[in-house]
Amino acid sequence: MSAFGVVVTARRSRRALLVVAVSLAALVATGCQSSNSPTSSAKGPNAIAAELIQPTISIDPATYTTGVRPSATVHVDAKDGKLTKVVVVDQKSHRVKGTISADGTTYASTGKLQLARHYVVRAFAVGIKGTRSTQVSYFDTIKPKGRLTTAISPLGGSTMGVGMPIIVRFSHPVHRRAVVERRLTVHTDKPIVGGWNWISSTEVHFRPRTYWPPYTHVQIHVHLMGVNAGHGIWGHESRTVAFDTGPSMISVVNVKKDTLTVHRNGKVVRVIPVTTGKADFLTRNGIKVILEKFVSHIMDSRTVGIPMSSPDFYRIDVPYAMRVTWSGEFVHAAPWSVASQGRENVSHGCVGMSMSNGIWLFNRSLVGDVVQVVGSPRPLEPGNGYTDWNVPWSTWKAGSALHS
16 A cells, blocks of 8 residues: 555656646747847836827916017927917907918918907827827906097099098097008009108098099008007008099189180180179189089088178179188089180189089089189198199109108
């Protein structure tokens, strides 16, 4: 018994040793394969760090900045990643246009900012291994003391006479005239030489050196949005106004000969007998421009200082009247003075003609046409109508804020 038992124990020990040997061999083989295989999934420290890095986003203007100029550009930069989306929007949900660069690292706004607005910038970026970042910034633009707007004559779409100046009137005094004038441009489809002249801090005129060419298309471009006009006043609009000129219509009134000679496109088309102002009411000398037209217009002498008690008082419904001065001079039909027309001057300063001639001239005239009075000793006051053409060209140019 005891001998048999010893033999059995020995056999079991050899089998156990064999299993252990095979297991150790497998472990050794496995260890060699792990250290030498190129397809190992183990990651080094640099690869792990790359996965953890998030992109960083910087925004200019910095958050909570105030007093940003409307001309400013919003810039966004991304580091360790690429921008995927940038949104710039004001409190009224108006979005500012902009562009992300081709490599995705920068953004710049291309749209204009508005005055007195609160803006929010939201930027989104993705990292090298898909990590994501978001950045938000807030800023406010300048709050001006006043907003500069314009009223422009002529009105857009109108057809005007060749003597019509361009008139820009401002809502506030302009203290930085040169800055503002640079933002006012005139384009024509026919070549001209022209220039601006400041009448006051709230009004500037443009005229060619000579009258506009007939049948010319004129565009006035106003680019004042975000322009600093001085003393806390900022431009608040950018727009274009366009008009056309009609035929050249120049009427020359000779007070000594009592005639009105009509030049149309360079040719004399009619000589009209007229009467002009009598001794105490002389018609003003100089180049005038038709300001407005009325088929019928009530004229009352009290508006020019002649009371009802005066023998010169009048109140009359005047037909086919065209105003040429703000003080009350008109060119009009005057059927009551036909006997004097072409012979003597009997009016209170207006230029009167027969009904048929008045209708003929009225129907062919435009606001902006030229009426030049010659031979009168009474001068035309500057600003009493559109008196720009009475200013010598050299003097006119000197009235520009850009004159050097």
